[in-house]
Amino acid sequence: EAGVVQSPRYKIIEKKQPVAFWCNPISGHNTLYWYRQNLGQGPELLIRYENEEAVDDSQLPKDRFSAERLKGVDSTLKIQPAELGDSAVYLCASSLAGGNQPQHFGDGTRLSIL
């Protein structure tokens, strides 16, 4: 099966600029996650979708971050404006519904803010 596809792989922008990441989950996976991974740390959940509904966005900095999953398939994560501290790897994952289901991860987008 095709895996989780993310683009772009790398993004370099200046602070205060906007940036967007795209994710295409595994076909049939209703649950989609966005994580942020800082250097030397594990992934931290930003938002979780069940189909098109955001069911957990408690860790999403809503003043500058937004996400959408139209039609319950692809998803985009946006930062506007970006700050220096946003430099990280942004990971997308998908799974079947249920807490015992393993998550399948994409390769991530490495964001560098100048």
Next chain:
Amino acid sequence: AQSVSQHNHHVILSEAASLELGCNYSYGGTVNLFWYVQYPGQHLQLLLKYFSGDPLVKGIKGFEAEFIKSKFSFNLRKPSVQWSDTAEYFCAVNHNNNDMRFGAGTRLTVKP
């Protein structure tokens, strides 16, 4: 605060040595437990998982993990590591079928 703790930041072993990576969590209630591995230049992959039944679970590539409920632990083991096991290993806990948290990861370097 509730958390997932991995005791070792970096472990260095020689080939054929035995491996044990520690993972402790502080959640009560229902937990589903996972170990993920990230090989250099690759994405995170599932190594093994536990959600019920036999607390000793076997995963891919000869890895196993034991869930000890009384110790809130889910340590990862392998009897004899290979150079190809060099990677970063993440413990993850899904709490009450809802809230997924990852540990900070343990970097394993296996010397040939």
